[in-house]
Amino acid sequence: RKKNNELNFCRKVLQELRKRTHWHYAYPFYEPVDAEALRVPDYYKIITNPMDLSTIGSKLDADQYKNSEGFESDVRQIFKNCYAYNDQKSDVYKMGKMLESVFEKKWSE
Numbered sequence: 001r002k003k004n005n006e007l008n009f010c011r012k013v014l015q016e017l018r019k020r021t022h023w024h025y026a027y028p029f030y031e032p033v034d035a036e037a038l039r040v041p042d043y044y045k046i047i048t049n050p051m052d053l054s055t056i057g058s059k060l061d062a063d064q065y066k067n068s069e070g071f072e073s074d075v076r077q078i079f080k081n082c083y084a085y086n087d088q089k090s091d092v093y094k095m096g097k098m099l100e101s102v103f104e105k106k107w108s109e
């Protein structure tokens with residue numbers, strides 16, 4: 001796909017991930033983790049490549065993605081971080097899995 005078609009598709013996928021219908025499992029991934037507020041002081045010691053949906057939106061708006069690969073890699077980083085930091089049985093881990101399945105479905109459309 002031509003670059004701007006690719007990036008328009010990325011915008012559509014990001015829109016989907018931020019839809020109200022997904023809010024109850026997507027909200028932990030909306031903004032950068034606030035380690036103080038969430039009382040997870042070790043978060044940024046463990047997660048060295050933090051990523052979130054608002055950062056991705058800002059990068060799209062600032063034309064910082066060369067192509068859809070860069071966008072896809074940042075979205076997948078959100079899930080990698082979630083699975084690295086949170087225990088497999090935790091609610092946040094399961095929320096990550098739910099949002100990841102929304103992403104996979106939209107990405108493969």
Ligand SMILES: Cc1ccc(Nc2c(-c3ccc(O)cc3)nc3c(C)cccn23)cc1
Binds near residue numbers: 038091
């Ligand atoms: C069930 C449950 C338990 C804890 C949390 N923590 C949390 C997280 C979070 C994000 C990423 C991450 O890897 C871990 C935690 N973000 C939030 C927000 C924005 C508001 C309230 C709580 N938050 C959320 C849901």
